[in-house]
Amino acid sequence: MVSQGSEQSVMVNGYDPGAAAALTPAARALITRRERVLGSAYRLFYREPVHVVRGQGAHLFDADGHDYLDAYNNVPAVGHSNPRVQAAVAAQLATLNTHTRYLTDDVIDYAxxxxxxxxxxxxxxxxxxxGSEAVDLAVRMARRVTGGEGIIVTRNAYHGTTSTVAEITPSLGPNNPIPARTALIDAPDSVRGSGGAAAIAAFTEQVRGAIAGFAAQGIPFAGMIVDSVLSSDGMRLEPAGFLAAAAQVVREAGGLYIADEVQPGFGRTGAWWGFERHGLVPDLVVVGKPMGNGVPIAAVVGSEHVFDAFGSEVRYFNTFGGNPVSIAAATAVLDEIEQRDLIAHSAAAGQRLSDGIRQIAADAKRVGAATHIAQVRGAGLFIAVEYVSPTDGVTPDPQAALAVVQGLRDRRILVSASGTYENVLKVRPPLVFDTEGTGTHPDTARFLEGFAAVTRDAGQ
Amino acid sequence: MVSQGSEQSVMVNGYDPGAAAALTPAARALITRRERVLGSAYRLFYREPVHVVRGQGAHLFDADGHDYLDAYNNVPAVGHSNPRVQAAVAAQLATLNTHTRYLTDDVIDYAxxxxxxxxxxxxxxxxxxxGSEAVDLAVRMARRVTGGEGIIVTRNAYHGTTSTVAEITPSLGPNNPIPARTALIDAPDSVRGSGGAAAIAAFTEQVRGAIAGFAAQGIPFAGMIVDSVLSSDGMRLEPAGFLAAAAQVVREAGGLYIADEVQPGFGRTGAWWGFERHGLVPDLVVVGKPMGNGVPIAAVVGSEHVFDAFGSEVRYFNTFGGNPVSIAAATAVLDEIEQRDLIAHSAAAGQRLSDGIRQIAADAKRVGAATHIAQVRGAGLFIAVEYVSPTDGVTPDPQAALAVVQGLRDRRILVSASGTYENVLKVRPPLVFDTEGTGTHPDTARFLEGFAAVTRDAGQ
Known part of the structure; x- marks a missing residue:
């Protein structure tokens, strides 16, 4: 079992300075320079950080040319160093890059x-x-349009890092204060709680309770924002429809329902948007991360009605927002998703990968492995593997999840852990997973081989 | 004189839908599509918007190939379509673009x-x-480190557009509420107020008053943030040292002094940073706009002491912040500024341009022109031309400033107006102004020719 550094209380899967001796002298020197100039707010992934110099498709490469399978990064959705994005940005940078107060064509075409x-x-x-700016703007719009203040989020939500968004991001930990105008409710928990209609009723009951709580405190209600797959709560997908039911309660109370699609959006779940599986149309949608494949761009999508209630009174200008270069990248991403049929691919590849993980979990259980997987949950290429105590099948086992993260890293496969209890493996590769390289489903094969080995080792 | 649309109350120099008939059918159609999909929060510059398709150096080009002299945009500081930035970004996008939780070299080199x-x-x-994210983070750090809430800004300050930053951005207008935890003070006004030591005393007295006001309301003090050239207050440069005196008062009261260098930074004023002319070292510095020549990147610079007090308790992660592509752009910008000696150039070209404007203003005054320029203020290639009533020499004349903006636009020279009274012409070209093209100082010559013609026309 991997030792637990003090870092874990701050960020799961963080760099452990105590492990510096295991690093190469070059990496150690780089980390020393980094700490001096970037300071303590920055965190590195992994006890032994990964030093990357090149990326291609679903793969990253270190300075020695070693190939890492990227099963974690959703930003380079259409692949690291995607040639179409690269060419589009390179051409646009040689032509025009300005802001939206001059009239340009491409931003309108893309919109x-x-x-x-x-x-x-x-x-x-x-x-x-x-995404942080987009969430901040969506919350600002919701507050302005409703005249309210109170926002409901899930108990381990992550929505971003502006001052206002940090207020609705409890997953930033105990040193990040959550004010009274933020209400926290529990995500459905299919491992420990009920399912089906009972889970939907329990969730909406909490929404009603939060709204009543705001009223009792004299805080007018503004709305609710939820990541449509509840990524940082450990990826809570079931029962389908619980978000639609919650949105209805929110609207009946005069609030807006905001879908945070920064993680699930753009085909990740095997559909364009994660909220679709709930049979829901949000009032506002926030999109980001994969939108420009790493070139900064994000957005708020909404109705003319809501936008007018905000925009006719308050102008909004974002100097770099929707600039021609970011739009060129975003346009290339849409082209890639559509022309390479990456949404259907995400659904199929995700099914294959999660089936494989389930099989390994079942095999491990059969031989009485030391680690125990309660559930493998997935929607497209976003897969959560939840580790619990084998004794009772419910007690979270974050050490097991972290050990798998580290074990996979040792085999040069990149994932991370997440969730309310930090016991959920987060598998979320670029959408081009399995579309390049040789052999049938080469990335899935490599992942499952590594995962099986790590699972086997954990039992020893 | 140009007519004043209702837009002006919302944004000076905004598009006037009433002038749509004067546009080409293509531009009208594009604006219709734009309004449908981007909505009412978006604003266009100019009664007749400029439709741009290409940029090079200090020039923009419309669809018909017409050449516009850009005397307004500070983001493309090293020139529209700068080849070095283009090549650096194109190469990096073909190699690696990931986040700061893996170890990479270039972000550390650049830092x-x-x-x-x-x-x-x-x-x-x-x-x-x-810049908005950076200001938001700086304010969040100041609040965390001091335990305070109250922030002092100038009365027509612009700092950005997140919820928190909008609270300290009174220039967003009457529909943008300014809460009690924001205190507004007047910028020194060398046209209507005193100068020298009296102006410094008046400014610091207001800072003391704001701090006392917070105390009276039970709002603990966090600090003060000022754009080092007070751009949106109409560019207030004198008396040098008034910001140092204010920073001292802020610190004595336990607050942090934050320099907003988003507009003045990176050589604009003829020095690296605008605060230098005040003999000041801020506690935190915010940089942005020209940093990546239009590729999104901004930053907060501070001491290890302040950063530790924040970062040891709260992690900060910005998915795209400091990514290898943005860092490649920012590195190319530093290379350009240093190797082309653009800071000294900014000082010299700015002096030339402001001297020329002053001469035209003096000539106009001599012949009794209808418009009257109270002052031409400048620091490097950031020049403010303040229009007042010729009758008393102090009453702001925003119509005159707007007429000059429109008159220059008709001559394909781009500037805008700004300031508390919207009566200040804002001349702020790319730093490469005058470094390309044929003839001696070709951009200055073209600007002054156009400015002289517009000034002449205004008298008719």
Missing amino acids: ERLTAKFAPPLSQVIFTCT | ERLTAKFAPPLSQVIFTCT
Whole structure:
């Protein structure tokens, strides 16, 4: 079992300075320089950080040319160093890069293509540079339009890092204060709690309770924001429909329902948007991360009605938001997703990968392995593997999850852990997973081989 | 005189839908599509918006190939479509683009180069994507480190657009509420107020008053943030030293002094940073706009002491912040500024341009022109031209400033207006102004020719 450094209380799977002796002298020197100039707010992944110099498709390479299988990064959705994105950005940078207060064509073309991916009345978009900015703007719009303040989020939600968004991001830990105008509710927990209609009722009951709690404190209600796959709560997908039921309660109380699609959006779940599986049309949608394949761009999508209530009174200008270069990258990403049929691919590859993980989990259980997987949950290429105590089958086992993260890292396979109890393996590769290289499903094969080995080792 | 649309109350120099008839059918159609999909929060510059398709150096080009002299945009500091930035970004996008939780070299190299431009104890940097994010983080750090809430800004300050930063951005207008934890003070006004020691005393007295006001309301004090050239207050440069005196009062009261260098930074004023002319070392510095020549990157620079007090308790992660592609752009910008000696150039070209404007203003005054320029203020290639009533020499004349903006636009020279009274012409071209093209100082010559013609026309 891997030792638990003090870092873990701050960030799961963080660099452990105590493990520095195991690093190469070059890596140690680089980390020393890094700590001196970037300071203590920065964190590195892994007890032994990964020093990368090149990326291609679903693979990263270190300075020695070693190949890492990237099963974690959702930003390079259409692949590290994607040639179409690269060419589009390179061409645009040689032509024009300015802001949205001059009239340019491409931002309008892209806005029309993007909004066409949503059901009415979601027909307008405002561009920002980051998901945090987009969440911040969506919350600001919700507060302005409703006249309210109170926002409901899930108990281990992550929505971003501006001052306002940190207020609704309890997963930043105990040193990040959550004010009274943020209400926390529990995500459905299919390992420890009920399922089906009972889970939906329990969730909506909490939403009603939070709204009543705001009223009791004299805090007018503004709305609710939820990551449509509840990534940082450990990826809570079931029962389908619980978010639609919650959205209805929110609207009946005069609030707006905001879908945070920064992680699930753009095909990750095997559909364009994660909220689709809940049969839901949000009031506002926030998109980001994979939108420009790493070139900064994010957005808020909403109805003309909501946007007008905000925009006719307050202008919004984001100097780099929707600039021609970011739009060129985002356009290339849409082209890649559509022309390479990456959404259907995400669904199929995700099914294959999660089936394989389930099989390994079942095999491990049969031989009485020391680690125990309660559930393998997935939607497309976003897969959660939840570790619990084999004794009772419910007590979270974050050490087991972290050991798998480290064991896979030792085999040069990149994932991380997440969830309320930090006991959930987060497998979330670029959408191009398995589309390049030789052999049938080469990335899945490599992942499952590594995962089986790590699972086997854990029993020894 | 140009008519004043209702837009002006919202944004000076905004598009006037009433002038749509004067546009080409293509531009009208594009604006219709734009309004449908981007919505009402977006604003266009100019009664007749400029439709741009290409940029090079200090020039933009429209669809018909017409050449616009860009005397306004500070983001493309090293020139529109700068070849070095283009090549660096294109190469990096073909190699690696990931985040700062893996170990990479270039972000550390750049961080060391950037922090070396500041005096001790400013030695650390946190990267964000936008100036708004960086201001938001700086304010969050100041609040955390001091335990305070109250922030002092100038009365027409612009600092950005997150929820928290909008609270300290009174220039967003009457529909943007300013809460009690934001105190507004007047910038020195060398046209209407005193100068020298009296102006410094008046400014610091207001800072003391704001701190006392917070105390009276039970709002603990956090600090003060000022754009080092007070751009949106109309560019207030004199008397040099008034910001140092204010910073001292802020520190004595336990607050942090934050320099907003998003507009003045990176050589704009003829020095690396705008605060230098005040003989000041801030506690935190925010940089942005020109940092990546339009590729989104911004940052907060501070001391290890302040960063530790924040970062040891709260992690900060910005997915795209300091990514290898943005760092490649920022590195190319530093190379350009240093190797082309653009800071000395900014000082010299700015002096030439402001001298020329002053001469035209003096000539106009001599012949009794209808418009009257009270002052031409400048620091490097950031020049403010303040229009007042010729009758009393102090009453702001925003119509005159707007007429000059429009008149220059008709001659394909781009500037805008700003300031508390919207009566200040803002001339702020790319730093490469005058470095390309044929003839001696071709951009200055073209600007002054156009400015003289517009000034002449205004008298008719």
